Amino acid sequence: MTPPGLLLRDAAPGDAPLLARFVRALAAYERLEHEAVGTEEDFRRLLFGTPPRAEALIAESGGAPVGFALWYYAVSTFLAKPSLYVEDVFVEPAHRGRGIGRAIFRDLARRALAAGCGRMEWSVLDWNAPAIAFYRSLGARPREGWTLQRLSGPALAALAAA
Numbered sequence: 045m046t047p048p049g050l051l052l053r054d055a056a057p058g059d060a061p062l063l064a065r066f067v068r069a070l071a072a073y074e075r076l077e078h079e080a081v082g083t084e085e086d087f088r089r090l091l092f093g094t095p096p097r098a099e100a101l102i103a104e105s106g107g108a109p110v111g112f113a114l115w116y117y118a119v120s121t122f123l124a125k126p127s128l129y130v131e132d133v134f135v136e137p138a139h140r141g142r143g144i145g146r147a148i149f150r151d152l153a154r155r156a157l158a159a160g161c162g163r164m165e166w167s168v169l170d171w172n173a174p175a176i177a178f179y180r181s182l183g184a185r186p187r188e189g190w191t192l193q194r195l196s197g198p199a200l201a202a203l204a205a206a
Contacts, residue, residue, distance in 0.1 A: 047143040052151050055100035057092045060084040063100060066112045070134040074169060103144050111135035113148045125162035149182055167192060
């Protein structure tokens, strides 16, 4: 059930400043402010460039923006189907516990099924017990035995130049 007064809408190009603000707030919560370097223009290119590389929605409660989700489609070769990868979901702290996060994930699950996806996946920081408990309440389970690997910055450039 969607909470009363909640609207989930696709992000529009004019939402780039709002998305940048939400991402900075998420980064502060996750103690990763130093990694949140995306600009409003970066979000415009990511979401509305040619081709768009990701999608986003804005959660509004009582007409005010209170959260967002950003996702993209990956591929599962084992399933031979697309996967919806949830990059970020954020609900402002004052609005948590009202069913907004659950409504966002329900919307994303519907999008995943409509796109023929075999699964939805996302990452969560291992110390974020409230988020982990919330994900378990949705029926999500950790991917045992796997760890996320990352190449970025100088290491990415060095490999590309080799």
